[in-house]
Amino acid sequence: MEAFFIDFLQAAAAGLMVGGTYGLMCVGLGIIFGVMRVVNFAHGDFMMLGMYVAFYLVGMLGLGKVFGPSAAPIIAALAAGPVVFLFGILLHRYLIARVTGAKVASADAEGHYTQIILTLGVSLILQNGGLILFGSLPISIQTPLSRESWELGPVFVNQARTVSFVIAVVLALVLYFFLARSRLGKALRAAADNPVAASYVGVDVDRAHRLAFGLGVGITAIGGGLIASTQTFQPYIGFDFVIVMFAGVVLGGLGSILGAFWGGLTIGMVQQMSTLILPHQLQNTAIFVVFLLIIFFWPRGMFGRTWERT
Amino acid sequence: MSAPSGPGRAPVASGSDRAPETNNSRRQLIAIGVFALVFLAVGMVVTNSYYQLMMTLVLIWATMGLSWNVLSGYSGLVSFGQAAFFGLGGYTMTIAFVKFGITPWLGIPLGVVVGVVAGVLIGLPTFRLRGHYFGLSMLAYPLAMLYVFEWLGYQEVSLPMKRENPIAFAQFADQRMYILLAMAFLIVAMLICLKVEGSRFGRSLLAIKQNEPAAEAAGINTLRQKMVAIMLSAGIAAAAGGLYANVLLVVTPQTMFGMLISAQALIMSLFGGVGTLWGPVIGAAILVPLAEILHGELGSVLPGIQGVVYGLAIIIIILVAPEGIYWRVRDHFAAKRAAANPEPPEQKVAAKVEARPAEPADRRALESAKPILTLEGVTLAFGGLKALDGVNLSIKQGAIHGIIGPNGAGKTTLFNVINGFIPPATGRIEFEGKSLLGLKPHQVCWRGVGRTFQVVRAFPRMTVLENVITGAFAGSPTDAGARDLAHEALERVGLAGRQAQAIAGGLTTKQLRLLELARALASRPRILLLDETFAGLAHDAIDDLMPIIRQVNREGVTIVIIEHTMQAMVKLADEFSVLNHGKVLASGVPSEVVRDRAVIEAYLGKKWIDRAENPVA
Numbered sequence: 001m002e003a004f005f006i007d008f009l010q011a012a013a014a015g016l017m018v019g020g021t022y023g024l025m026c027v028g029l030g031i032i033f034g035v036m037r038v039v040n041f042a043h044g045d046f047m048m049l050g051m052y053v054a055f056y057l058v059g060m061l062g063l064g065k066v067f068g069p070s071a072a073p074i075i076a077a078l079a080a081g082p083v084v085f086l087f088g089i090l091l092h093r094y095l096i097a098r099v100t101g102a103k104v105a106s107a108d109a110e111g112h113y114t115q116i117i118l119t120l121g122v123s124l125i126l127q128n129g130g131l132i133l134f135g136s137l138p139i140s141i142q143t144p145l146s147r148e149s150w151e152l153g154p155v156f157v158n159q160a161r162t163v164s165f166v167i168a169v170v171l172a173l174v175l176y177f178f179l180a181r182s183r184l185g186k187a188l189r190a191a192a193d194n195p196v197a198a199s200y201v202g203v204d205v206d207r208a209h210r211l212a213f214g215l216g217v218g219i220t221a222i223g224g225g226l227i228a229s230t231q232t233f234q235p236y237i238g239f240d241f242v243i244v245m246f247a248g249v250v251l252g253g254l255g256s257i258l259g260a261f262w263g264g265l266t267i268g269m270v271q272q273m274s275t276l277i278l279p280h281q282l283q284n285t286a287i288f289v290v291f292l293l294i295i296f297f298w299p300r301g302m303f304g305r306t307w308e309r310t
Numbered sequence: 311m312s313a314p315s316g317p318g319r320a321p322v323a324s325g326s327d328r329a330p331e332t333n334n335s336r337r338q339l340i341a342i343g344v345f346a347l348v349f350l351a352v353g354m355v356v357t358n359s360y361y362q363l364m365m366t367l368v369l370i371w372a373t374m375g376l377s378w379n380v381l382s383g384y385s386g387l388v389s390f391g392q393a394a395f396f397g398l399g400g401y402t403m404t405i406a407f408v409k410f411g412i413t414p415w416l417g418i419p420l421g422v423v424v425g426v427v428a429g430v431l432i433g434l435p436t437f438r439l440r441g442h443y444f445g446l447s448m449l450a451y452p453l454a455m456l457y458v459f460e461w462l463g464y465q466e467v468s469l470p471m472k473r474e475n476p477i478a479f480a481q482f483a484d485q486r487m488y489i490l491l492a493m494a495f496l497i498v499a500m501l502i503c504l505k506v507e508g509s510r511f512g513r514s515l516l517a518i519k520q521n522e523p524a525a526e527a528a529g530i531n532t533l534r535q536k537m538v539a540i541m542l543s544a545g546i547a548a549a550a551g552g553l554y555a556n557v558l559l560v561v562t563p564q565t566m567f568g569m570l571i572s573a574q575a576l577i578m579s580l581f582g583g584v585g586t587l588w589g590p591v592i593g594a595a596i597l598v599p600l601a602e603i604l605h606g607e608l609g610s611v612l613p614g615i616q617g618v619v620y621g622l623a624i625i626i627i628i629l630v631a632p633e634g635i636y637w638r639v640r641d642h643f644a645a646k647r648a649a650a651n652p653e654p655p656e657q658k659v660a661a662k663v664e665a666r667p668a669e670p671a672d673r674r675a676l677e678s679a680k681p682i683l684t685l686e687g688v689t690l691a692f693g694g695l696k697a698l699d700g701v702n703l704s705i706k707q708g709a710i711h712g713i714i715g716p717n718g719a720g721k722t723t724l725f726n727v728i729n730g731f732i733p734p735a736t737g738r739i740e741f742e743g744k745s746l747l748g749l750k751p752h753q754v755c756w757r758g759v760g761r762t763f764q765v766v767r768a769f770p771r772m773t774v775l776e777n778v779i780t781g782a783f784a785g786s787p788t789d790a791g792a793r794d795l796a797h798e799a800l801e802r803v804g805l806a807g808r809q810a811q812a813i814a815g816g817l818t819t820k821q822l823r824l825l826e827l828a829r830a831l832a833s834r835p836r837i838l839l840l841d842e843t844f845a846g847l848a849h850d851a852i853d854d855l856m857p858i859i860r861q862v863n864r865e866g867v868t869i870v871i872i873e874h875t876m877q878a879m880v881k882l883a884d885e886f887s888v889l890n891h892g893k894v895l896a897s898g899v900p901s902e903v904v905r906d907r908a909v910i911e912a913y914l915g916k917k918w919i920d921r922a923e924n925p926v927a
Contacts, residue, residue, distance in 0.1 A: 039442050098629055113388045116445060117580065118628050120390075120573060124621030128614025136613065235614070239569050243453060246446050281461040288454035295443050296435050 004276075006154050011272045013155045019268020020165035021223050023261040025241070026248035027172050028220030030260030031179075033249060035192040035212035038096075041119040043220060043245055044238030045126035046084055050221025051228040051237070052134055053080040055141050073143045074163060077225025085218030091122070092213040097206055123238065130235030138232040146230050164226035171222065172261045175215075179257060188212055220245075240284060244271070247291035335508050338587075342500050345591070346493055353489040360606070362485035363557070368598045369492035370554050374571075375578030375590025376499040377546035381539050382576070383585040384512060386519030387437075391448035392547050392575040394432065394455055395425040397566035399548025400555035401459060404467050407479070414480040418552035425548025426541050433540040437533055449572070456567035469559045480556055488557050495553055496591075499546045503587035506542070510789055515539055516585070517769050517780045524767035527729060529755035529784025529833050547575070570617060577620050581627045583636025592635055597623055682707040682868050683728070683759075683837055688737030690727060690892075697723045698734065699892035705837070710859070710869045712883030712900075714876070720892040721872045722764055725839045729761050730754040741837070755784050760835030762826040764842045764872070770815035774805055774825055777814050781829035792832075799832040802865075803858055820851040824858070831862065838862070840871040844878050852878050 029043045040046075057063050057076035067075055099114050145160035179185035190198040191208035199205045224241075248267045252259025267287060274286035353365050374396060382388045402424045403417035412420070436447050472479040482488060506512040514535045517525040526532050555561045565571070582593030600623075601616040608615050631638040683705040690698040697720045705711045713721050726732045728739060730751040739746045746754055755761075760781075769777050778799055782792035800806045803824040814825060823843050830838055843859070844852045856878065863869050873879045879886070879900075886903040888895040896906040 039446065095625070113445070114628055114632055116388070116442075117576070118625060120576075121621045121624035121628065124570070124573060124617045124624070128617030128621065131614035132612045132618070239453070243450060246449075250443070250446070279461055281457055283457075285454045285457045285461075288450040291450055292435075292447055295439060295447055 007276060008273075009155050011276050012269065013152070013157050014161070015269035015272030016265070017157060017161035017165045017268075018227075018272055019265035020168040021161075021226050021264075022244060022248055022268040023264030024168035024172050024226075025220045025223035026245050026252065026260040026264030026267075027175060027257055028216040028218070028223065029245045030216075030249045030252065030257055031175075031188075031212050031219070032216035034257065035188050036209050037192075038115045038119070039246075040213075040216070041116055041242065042123035042126055042238070043119075043217070044240070044242030045123050045130070046088065046217035046238075047220045047224035047241055047245075048130060048233065048235060048238040049087065049126065050077070050080040050084050050224030051141075051233050052130070053083050053221065054225030054228050055139060058141055070143060070145055073141045073145075073160075073229045074167065074226075076141070077164075077222055077228070078167075080225040081218040081222040084221035085214045088217035089210055089214040092210045095122070096213065097210065123242075127235055127238060134235055136234055138234045140232040141229040143229045158230065160230050164230070167226060168223065171219065175219065176257055176261075184211070243284070243291065244287055247287055247294070250291065251294050335504060338504050341588075342497065342504070346497055350489065350493060353493075354486055356486075359485050362489060364599055364602050366485070366488045366492045366557055367602065368594045369489065369496045370550050370557070371574060371578055371598050372591045372594035373492070373496045373499045373553075374547060374550040374575045375582070375593055376496075376503055376587060377543045377550060378575040379579045379585065379587070379590055380503060380506060380546065381543035383579055383589070384506065384515035384519065385536060385539050387536065388445050388576070389448045389543075390445055390572050390576065391432075391451045392543070393452035393567050393569070393571035394448075395428060395544040395547035396551035396554070396571055396575070397452060397455060397459070397563075398428050399425050399551030400561050400566045401464065401467075401551075402548070403552040404469060404555050404561045405464075407469055408467055413478055414552065414556045415478075418549060418556065421552040422545045422548045425544040425551075428548075429540045429544030430537065432544075433537050437536050437540075449569075452567040452572055453569070456563045459563045459567065464561070464563065466560060466562050469556070471559075492553060492557075495549055499549075500587050500591070502542060502546065507587065510783055510792070511535060511538065513776065513780055514783070516772065519585075520769040520771060521767045523731065523751075524763065524769065525780070526751040527731075527755060527761050527763075527767075528781040528829055529752045530780070531750070531752045533750075570620070573624075574620060577624050580634055581623055583634030583638075586636050589634050589636050596635075679706040679708055681705060682742060683870070684738075684740050685724075685728070686738045686740075688724075688727060688734045688739060690723065690732060690734045696892045698727065698737075701737070701889075701892065701894055703887055703894060703897070705868060705870055706885065708863070708866070708868055709884045710863050710871065710882055711885045711887065712879045713870060713872045713887050713889055714874070714879060715889035715895075719889040721889055722841055723892075724889065725761060725841055725870075725872070728754070728839060729759055752784070755833055755835075758834070758836040759839065760830035760833050760837070761839035762823070762830055762841055762843060764845065766819070766822040766826055768814040768817070768822055768825055768829075771813065773811050773813055774817070774821075774828075775800065775810040777825055778810075778828045778832045782832035784833035795832045795834065796828075799828040802831060802862065803828045819846050820855070823847065823855065827858070827862075831867075835867060837868040837870065840869060842872050842874065844873060844875055856882055 025047060028046075029040060032038060032040050032043070054073065054076040057079055058072050063072040063076050063079075066072070096115070096118065099118055143160055145163060146158060148159040149156040150159060150162065179188060187198070187203045188208050188211065190201070190203050191205045191212075195205045198208075244267055245264070248264035249260045250263070251266055252261070252263030267290070270290050271283050271287055274283055278286055349365070349369075353362065356362055356365065374392065377395070378389060378392050381392075399418070399421035402421035403414050406412040406417040406420055407414060432448075432451055436444060439447060472481055476482065480491070506515070514525065514530045514532075517528065517530060518532050518535060522532055551566060555566070558565075578590045578593035578597065580593070581589075581597060582591065582595075583589030597620065601619045604619055605616045612618075627634065681704040683703075685701050685703040688698050688701040688703075689696070701720075701724065703724075713724065715721055723732065727734045728746065730746065730749050730753065733747070741754075741757060741759060744757070746757065746759070749757070769780065772780070775796060778796040779792050782795040782799070785795045786792045797806065797810075800810050805821065805824050805828055809821065812821075814822070817825065827838075827840070827843070840859070843855065847855065852875070859869060859871070859882065871879075871883065873882075883900060885898060886900050887897040888903060888906070896903045
């Protein structure tokens with residue numbers, strides 16, 4: 001019993017640490033959905049890009065030599081954000097904006113499927129393009145932190161995961177206050193609430209969408225960069241994570257930034273705690289089951305309304 | 311899809327409506343036959359086994375695309391999880407073969423059964439979800455199964471070679487046999503789609519796709535239709551999966567349940583054309599060889615080239631021709647034909663009903679009429695807001711009963727509660743002496759309650775006639791009967807003749823209101839709930855519409871009408887109810903209600919007293 005209790009605490013601690021990073025990634029997906037009302041299928045693949053960008057920054061650009069082996073992966077993860085942000089901005093500008101934005105904002109769900117399917121195409125290209133560019137060999141970012149742990153009583157917490165957790169929480173808070181307080185944040189929220197009205201009062205809705213998309217994928221890329229030092233990855237890793245992120249965002253309530261963070265955190269806990277009772281391979285199945293249960297049993301809170309207006 | 315497609319979505323409707331279905335399906339049958347013969351003729355002369363395999367794969371992926379099409383193409387519920395059924399079909403066949411020595415001839419049908427059962431189990435909970443939630447949860451099923459099959463230890467299962475009796479185990483030395491087999495599967499799937507397209511079931515699915523609440527209110531049991539669709543779809547996908555495993559002789563979780571499988575099913579259909587049986591065939595015929603050849607030529611240098619091809623294909627098609635190649639080509643020719651023979655100018659068909667003179671006798675008869683619809687203490691709250699607060703209402707048989715009240719008074723909510731969109735928290739609703747509580751909208755419609763919507767909910771890509779036929783399904787068990795009812799309803803509202811062939815998406819507001827009225831009438835209702843039928847209409851249009859409503863009423867249909875324009879209301883209604891903050895303030899004949907102090911002060915203004923005392927009509 002004692003041993004199980006310690007295992008339980010251990011899994012909960014691991015879940016919390018992993019969940020923080022998931023939370024940050026969910027915030028990225030949540031911003032995109034909240035502002036654009038677009039489910040971004042390719043979101044996991046932007047996370048994958050973040051991982052590879054961080055990996056190459058550490059290795060090829062020699063960040064490791066400049067900042068030392070412990071700090072370099074963290075700096076690289078943070079630097080992956082702006083890189084993927086720019087990529088996201090360009091992708092939105094030249095591709096995604098063609099089927100989203102002010103002109104289709106008033107369209108019903110029908111129009112949204114076009115957008116989902118477009119991001120599915122982007123996802124296929126990123127995954128398989130990643131396979132061509134990066135190869136299929138699983139890699140990870142080496143850091144001494146991932147082999148060290150801090151002891152909190154009977155519980156060990158991995159140092160790399162803990163540092164990631166702290167960074168993720170800080171970033172999520174910064175982003176939250178940015179969206180709540182800043183002028184740009186207000187424009188983003190206006191564009192989210194009512195794109196047509198926002199455009200009448202001078203908000204450039206297309207620009208707001210572009211920024212939201214860039215911000216969303218950039219944030220998630222940082223999350224990806226952070227977990228790249230605690231697990232191996234290959235170009236197809238995005239799909240394992242996209243369901244994790246969908247689940248987190250839905251759990252928190254589509255459109256809510258803070259909710260997305262809590263949702264991601266919860267999913268991280270579920271994933272780690274499921275190993276207490278389920279075989280390791282079924283971790284992700286547990287997440288899917290939780291995900292399905294959430295959407296079946298909490299429909300009203302999340303749907304907002306169950307029937308369209310007549 | 312921004313431009314979901316389906317029969318009748320082309321901008322120009324063709325020809326007369328008399329029995330076009332039988333003609334059309336004969337043409338389609340011939341087309342399927344010609345396609346099969348040409349494909350098989352090519353397949354039989356090809357000797358390179360690589361090309362033979364490619365041709366087999368084209369057929370299997372076309373079948374898989376059709377399975378997606380049956381569910382998502384017609385009903386508009388986009389499934390990202392077709393791999394769930396494909397994988398179950400493939401794994402059932404494989405496990406039956408490897409573990410129990412069951413031949414694929416039985417294993418594939420067994421897989422179909424498993425697939426259909428999975429369709430039921432997945433459909434029942436998932437169809438409660440809408441929009442994004444439906445798409446996302448469909449995505450989760452195959453991925454969850456993928457991990458389960460990995461965990462069960464089925465990472466890679468090969469079919470044993472049966473050298474002593476290969477044909478009994480569907481193993482052929484001659485690759486061309488697989489082309490024949492796959493063609494048989496595809497033809498069955500195409501015939502199913504053809505049957506669906508021409509049927510009442512297919513039309514119901516299209517109605518669901520274009521406007522689900524309207525479909526439900528028009529008497530379509532949307533859940534049942536969707537369940538049938540997912541069962542058909544799952545069965546076809548499972549058959550394709552079983553055959554795929556049989557041809558490749560090996561299954562892995564990734565090749566059976568992987569995301570690329572679901573994506574390919576969707577991409578074949580979208581690329582070729584959504585909502586038509588030719589779409590997936592065209593898509594597969596172009597994309598499968600393209601991806602396979604590129605993979606063969608460049609696969610060693612560019613390992614993910616297949617996925618990139620599919621990704622690019624889907625992006626290009628969404629940007630250039632979101633409705634798919636088939637419809638793009640068809641629209642192109644339809645436009646040419648239309649340019650060649652321009653339509654004659656639309657002739658105005660005036661309603662052949664004259665205004666009803668004031669008939670005091672009628673009014674007196676009404677006073678003694680018994681109520682057809684009664685509401686007692688109906689209450690409904692949205693959070694803290696009481697949308698309906700103890701509503702008592704009695705609608706007399708044969709009356710035109712007006713419901714007025716300011717915005718947000720709960721008028722539309724009242725209709726939604728009556729026709730079953732929203733269950734009330736408390737209270738009783740009785741129609742012809744029987745409770746309507748707990749019934750779904752389509753059941754309420756079948757009981758004889760028709761309705762129209764404040765925001766017109768036509769099926770925009772159907773013709774006027776098809777719209778009305780959809781409503782007539784609730785009025786007649788046979789397709790011919792439904793067609794007759796629809797024609798009759800169109801006569802009654804003055805939309806018969808050429809206008810009946812117009813596409814609903816291009817109608818004026820007035821025509822749309824008439825269309826909704828006809829669609830509701832076609833179900834042969836005994837009571838009609840009209841939600842702001844005059845909204846957005848000019849005075850002369852209102853004057854055209856009013857005699858039609860009166861005529862319908864005189865033919866025995868009780869009418870409840872929500873209206874803002876008092877002038878029209880005073881002219882039209884026999885009785886009034888005034889609703890405010892979810893409560894009925896006053897009810898009775900117009901002259902009395904309009905004199906009610908509270909009502910006047912709150913909403914109407916003093917001048918209405920004069921109007922009511924000296925009615926213009």
